[in-house]
Amino acid sequence: MSRTLQAPVTVAFDYTRSVGPVLGRFLTGLREGRFVGARTSDGRVVVPPPEFDPLTHRATADFVDLPDTGTVTSWTWVSEPVAGQPFDRPFAFALVTLDGADAPILHAVDAAGPEEMSTGMRVRARWAEERAGVITDFVFEPDGSSEVSRLGTGAPRTSTTEEGDAVSGIITPVSLDYVYAASPEESAFFRGLSEGRILGQRCPKCQKVYVPPRPACPVDGVPTEGEIELSDTGTVTTFCIVNVPFQGQKIKPPYVAAYVLLDGADIAIQHLILDIPADEVRMGLRVKAVWKPREEWGTTIENISHFAPTGDPDADYETYKQHL
Amino acid sequence: MRDVAVVGFAQRQMTDYDGSPQCAELLVPLLAECYEQTGWTKKDIGFWCSGSSDYLAGRAFSFVSAIDAIGVLPPVNESHVEMDAAWALYEAWLKIQTGEVDTALVYGFGKSSAGVLRRTLALQLDPYTMTPLWPDTVSIAALQARLGIDAGLWDERAMAEVVDRSLTDAEKNEYAVRAGGSSVEDLLARPMFADPLRKHDCAPVTDGAAAIVLAAGDRAREVRDRPAWITGLGHVSDGLHLGTRDLTQSESAERAAASVGGLDGVEIAEVHAPFSHQEVILRGALGLADDVRINPSGGPLAGNPMFTGGAIRIGEAARRVWDGTADKVAGHATSGPALQQNLVCVMEAK
Ligand SMILES: [Zn+2]
Numbered sequence: 001m002s003r004t005l006q007a008p009v010t011v012a013f014d015y016t017r018s019v020g021p022v023l024g025r026f027l028t029g030l031r032e033g034r035f036v037g038a039r040t041s042d043g044r045v046v047v048p049p050p051e052f053d054p055l056t057h058r059a060t061a062d063f064v065d066l067p068d069t070g071t072v073t074s075w076t077w078v079s080e081p082v083a084g085q086p087f088d089r090p091f092a093f094a095l096v097t098l099d100g101a102d103a104p105i106l107h108a109v110d111a112a113g114p115e116e117m118s119t120g121m122r123v124r125a126r127w128a129e130e131r132a133g134v135i136t137d138f139v140f141e142p143d144g145s146s147e148v149s150r151l152g153t154g155a156p157r158t159s160t161t162e163e164g165d166a167v168s169g170i171i172t173p174v175s176l177d178y179v180y181a182a183s184p185e186e187s188a189f190f191r192g193l194s195e196g197r198i199l200g201q202r203c204p205k206c207q208k209v210y211v212p213p214r215p216a217c218p219v220d221g222v223p224t225e226g227e228i229e230l231s232d233t234g235t236v237t238t239f240c241i242v243n244v245p246f247q248g249q250k251i252k253p254p255y256v257a258a259y260v261l262l263d264g265a266d267i268a269i270q271h272l273i274l275d276i277p278a279d280e281v282r283m284g285l286r287v288k289a290v291w292k293p294r295e296e297w298g299t300t301i302e303n304i305s306h307f308a309p310t311g312d313p314d315a316d317y318e319t320y321k322q323h324l
Numbered sequence: 325m326r327d328v329a330v331v332g333f334a335q336r337q338m339t340d341y342d343g344s345p346q347c348a349e350l351l352v353p354l355l356a357e358c359y360e361q362t363g364w365t366k367k368d369i370g371f372w373c374s375g376s377s378d379y380l381a382g383r384a385f386s387f388v389s390a391i392d393a394i395g396v397l398p399p400v401n402e403s404h405v406e407m408d409a410a411w412a413l414y415e416a417w418l419k420i421q422t423g424e425v426d427t428a429l430v431y432g433f434g435k436s437s438a439g440v441l442r443r444t445l446a447l448q449l450d451p452y453t454m455t456p457l458w459p460d461t462v463s464i465a466a467l468q469a470r471l472g473i474d475a476g477l478w479d480e481r482a483m484a485e486v487v488d489r490s491l492t493d494a495e496k497n498e499y500a501v502r503a504g505g506s507s508v509e510d511l512l513a514r515p516m517f518a519d520p521l522r523k524h525d526c527a528p529v530t531d532g533a534a535a536i537v538l539a540a541g542d543r544a545r546e547v548r549d550r551p552a553w554i555t556g557l558g559h560v561s562d563g564l565h566l567g568t569r570d571l572t573q574s575e576s577a578e579r580a581a582a583s584v585g586g587l588d589g590v591e592i593a594e595v596h597a598p599f600s601h602q603e604v605i606l607r608g609a610l611g612l613a614d615d616v617r618i619n620p621s622g623g624p625l626a627g628n629p630m631f632t633g634g635a636i637r638i639g640e641a642a643r644r645v646w647d648g649t650a651d652k653v654a655g656h657a658t659s660g661p662a663l664q665q666n667l668v669c670v671m672e673a674k
Pocket of ligand 1: 217220221
């Protein structure tokens with residue numbers, strides 16, 4: 001068994017950016033099936049056009065249309081493509097200098113195998129049938145071949161006010177896959193939850209009990225030691241009433257999210273307070289964990305459905321004031 | 325300028341760290357080693373600075389959880405860079421130069437194995453015209469390698485020689501993730517991964533962490549007989565666009581070396597070249613003489629924890645001053661695609 005609990009996690013979001021006049025012109029060109037480069041102050045023609053001149057630092061202003069044929073100046077064979085690349089089968093990445101340009105553009109070449117690739121080979125852009133004004137509107141292919149291109153899933157999109165207007169923005173979906181690991185101490189905590197136990201760790205120096213446990217005491221910077229089993233009763237130290245609906249919300253507002261200081265712990269955990277009207281929740285309220293039915297338990301804090309009032313008198317402020 | 329030296333260094337490098345990407349648990353023993361080396365406690369540290377990346381960890385503000393390892397209550401003087409810890413060291417060195425503090429502890433960490441490293445790093449490219457293609461780091465390095473081969477600046481044999489020497493040296497490095505030289509012929513017989521790169525031409529995906537202690541003047545002398553005095557520290561970045569750079573050269577590495585007055589007299593250089601051909605580029609760009617010993621630790625080809633690999637080069641180089649192997653050394657760190665950013669740290673006994 002692995003020392004830690006691990007689970008796959010995907011972090012996904014859309015990068016939404018405005019592109020400005022230079023890149024906007026380049027991307028608008030792509031949507032129209034043509035390449036727009038720029039002449040820099042040293043006389044070179046560069047595509048994609050840099051927004052500012054690398055020498056004078058002035059805004060780029062001298063634009064040049066370029067043909068969609070060029071020469072490979074360097075290439076590599078992608079034997080194991082990763083998600084999001086232009087092809088999900090082996091292909092080439094290449095530096096391609098378009099005819100009339102002095103600097104290469106990085107892009108994919110749709111070739112059958114590395115033996116079909118060579119420095120100095122001629123390539124031609126193959127345009128997607130439906131173009132959005134993004135860098136994936138084309139791929140290169142060896143000059144002479146002619147297949148129909150497809151846009152992969154997750155291809156970026158652009159924003160324009162109306163059809164025919166210049167491209168003003170780009171939206172790039174980003175999705176990253178991880179295997180996320182809990183720390184060994186957190187793993188012990190989650191394994192404990194699957195047995196109906198709440199486990200913390202104690203700092204050997206200051207004796208504070210952390211739950212969920214941390215690998216190190218933030219006061220002393222030393223490893224925590226020793227499993228401490230905590231009671232599932234505690235005290236509300238502070239709370240907020242959630243009135244605002246948001247995406248992914250599981251409970252209808254208003255409801256209470258609170259810090260619950262479990263008896264024997266030195267740091268509060270956050271959880272829900274239910275079985276009491278939201279406006280009656282208060283600091284010092286004594287609460288107890290309400291566990292879901294055992295057959296629904298996993299290695300998760302959700303084994304505890306929520307905390308509910310015990311009916312006991314409120315805790316004295318002195319007993320929790322140093323934990324606020 | 326104040327005299328500032330590297331006086332402490334601890335590292336861990338591993339193929340797969342079985343723990344959370346916050347790495348607090350991994351950092352605790354490294355910081356303990358630094359205290360042991362210096363005889364100090366956390367109260368002796370004036371400034372803390374770390375290097376790491378949320379993209380590697382897959383969670384926001386990942387460095388905040390890691391600072392549990394340093395003990396942040398009561399609050400400490402602390403900062404973070406989303407770069408290799410070598411750049412955190414630069415910030416710490418500057419902080420000491422201000423006179424505000426006399427000591428600093430710099431650390432870096434990265435769990436490269438949590439995601440697909442070569443893909444995650446596509447996010448450091450131009451987000452309009454490059455990242456949407458997800459060009460992976462290995463592919464970009466391969467494009468660079470071929471440009472040099474086609475130009476006759478190096479060949480596959482020269483690359484294999486770098487690998488063979490690195491992996492042979494790595495046999496003496498207890499932290500090496502990959503070690504064991506074979507022969508240039510044997511290496512050249514292995515299959516291509518990203519033509520013209522073979523897997524051994526690329527630094528292995530490495531998890532790990534490292535910590536370095538800096539101290540000024542007498543604080544440094546109280547720790548070591550031969551502190552590694554920083555006599556030059558510079559970093560320079562090239563532009564974002566790969567197409568407008570000559571990828572067979574590293575202009576920024578050359579300028580970084582020039583900014584510290586050149587590397588004449590350096591006996592040992594720890595060079596952060598995650599791909600074999602990049603060592604050839606850097607040897608030229610940094611102006612390293614033929615007799616300079618490069619990467620006696622085995623270098624990044626033997627282990628390259630992200631956001632730590634550059635700092636480890638500085639720590640490894642400093643160790644050679646402490647133990648009397650050399651009087652003048654250089655540590656080099658790189659960041660960004662195809663050697664885009666380069667940092668040089670020259671250290672001397674005196
Ligand atoms: Zn403590």
